[in-house]
Amino acid sequence: MKEKILLHICCAPCATAVLENLRADGYEVTGCFYNPSIHPWKEFKRRLDALKEWAPSVKLPVIYHEEYPLEDNIKMLLNGDNRCFSCFSDRMKKTAELASEMGIELFTSTLSVSPYQNHKLLKEAGKIAAAQYDILFAYMDFRSSYKRSIELSRSFGMYRQPYCGCVFSERDRYLKVKSPGQI
Ligand code: SF4
Numbered sequence: 001m002k003e004k005i006l007l008h009i010c011c012a013p014c015a016t017a018v019l020e021n022l023r024a025d026g027y028e029v030t031g032c033f034y035n036p037s038i039h040p041w042k043e044f045k046r047r048l049d050a051l052k053e054w055a056p057s058v059k060l061p062v063i064y065h066e067e068y069p070l071e072d073n074i075k076m077l078l079n080g081d082n083r084c085f086s087c088f089s090d091r092m093k094k095t096a097e098l099a100s101e102m103g104i105e106l107f108t109s110t111l112s113v114s115p116y117q118n119h120k121l122l123k124e125a126g127k128i129a130a131a132q133y134d135i136l137f138a139y140m141d142f143r144s145s146y147k148r149s150i151e152l153s154r155s156f157g158m159y160r161q162p163y164c165g166c167v168f169s170e171r172d173r174y175l176k177v178k179s180p181g182q183i
Pocket of ligand 1: 037038077083084085087088164165166167168169
């Protein structure tokens with residue numbers, strides 16, 4: 001029997017190559033879209049819709065969290081010492097909670113395909129969330145598949161976003177500076 005894994009999906013382009021890898025490794029994958037930090041709402045909706053369009057074509061079941069608690073999210077990003085760690089922690093906690101409710105003992109994230117994310121912070125956030133729900137975070141370094149994710153997303157004609165997600169990353173992208181969780 002295939003091992004089940006819950007995959008936190010930050011966006012459809014990143015999910016393409018990660019799904020390919022996980023299925024090649026024999027996992028039964030379910031997706032979880034939870035990314036309330038994406039700003040503005042139109043951008044959030046655009047990424048959500050891109051995933052909704054693609055997932056059925058590869059028979060990927062996805063649980064969508066479409067709530068958009070803007071005030072809470074901005075407070076969360078402003079509060080911690082490192083907003084990217086807060087953002088990763090929030091997303092990993094929600095995914096771990098869902099995995100636990102679904103009886104899935106393992107989860108991971110498409111964030112690990114990006115060479116621009118801070119993998120050390122992601123790993124730490126995932127491990128803390130996993131411990132809270134007594135399940136396992138599978139840190140998998142998919143960075144070698146980043147180019148493949150670009151190829152696949154282009155072949156599907158997907159929308160590819162120009163910045164990580166939050167309003168700070170949108171500013172940083174155009175001012176050409178790094179967000180705290182970016183490398
Ligand atoms: S740059 Fe990305 S990871 Fe960091 S807080 Fe913004 S959306 Fe989250």
